[in-house]
Amino acid sequence: MNVIFLTSIFLFFFRLTFKRVIKEASVGEFSCIPYILSFFSALIWTWYGLPVVSAGWENLTVASISAIGILFEFSFIIIYIWFAPRDKKKFVVLMVSLVLAIVGVTVFFSSFTIHGHHMRKLFVGSMGIVTSMSMYSSPLVAVKQVIKTKSVEFMPFYLSLFSFLTSLIWMIYGILGRDPYLTSPNCIGCFTGILQLVVYCIYSRCKKDEPPKTLNDVEKANNMEFITHS
DSSP, rough: OHHHHHHHHHHHTOOOHHHHHHHOOOOOTOSSSSHHHHHHHHHHHHHHHHTTSSSSTHHHHHHHHHHHHHHHHHHHHHHHHHHHHHHHHHHHHHHHHHHHHHHHHHHHHHTTTTTSSHHHHHHHHHHHHHHHHHHHHHHHHHHHHHHHHHTTTTSSSSHHHHHHHHHHHHHHHHHTTTTTTHHHHHHHHEEEEHHHHHHHHHHTOOOOOOOOOOOOHHHHTTTTHHHTTO
């Protein structure tokens, strides 16, 4: 559990790009969608790991780490709302409200309508797979951007590394626990993580003499992948 905890925390840490937002007091073209999706996924997996869905505390690790993810992602969203213009504030609040409503319906439906841990895990786990797959497949667009620009500026090495390590450890955890709902999406995560690392190694030497990127340029490129899924 300690290894899973550490890699997950490092992944959250390296996704923290809001230092620039706070410094410039502006979100620019930066999209909050990836953090909303991560928030959604963390909520679903936290519920999945609780005894109501899983048998006893067999998935305590999933619940506890996902709960920490909720705190991180919600903090990012609050910071975004604070510095975002009025129209973007409304959009984020609407999206978060929709996510909370869906999670609320999921909790109610799986608690009072579906009986038995097996069926509850099937229902909630399937939702978890969908949310995780959407996030893990998104970096493919970032890989395309790196190949196109021949620059790894928009795909940080440590973010790619810990994305791969986190997916790998969760996949192993799912295999050992014979849990297909944890194993399947993290298999995709391992593949995309390896692909990012290979592409990084190939293009990390291809540096161009370009003027420094602005916040809008960097964040827009970093989040192109998520906008395509919105």
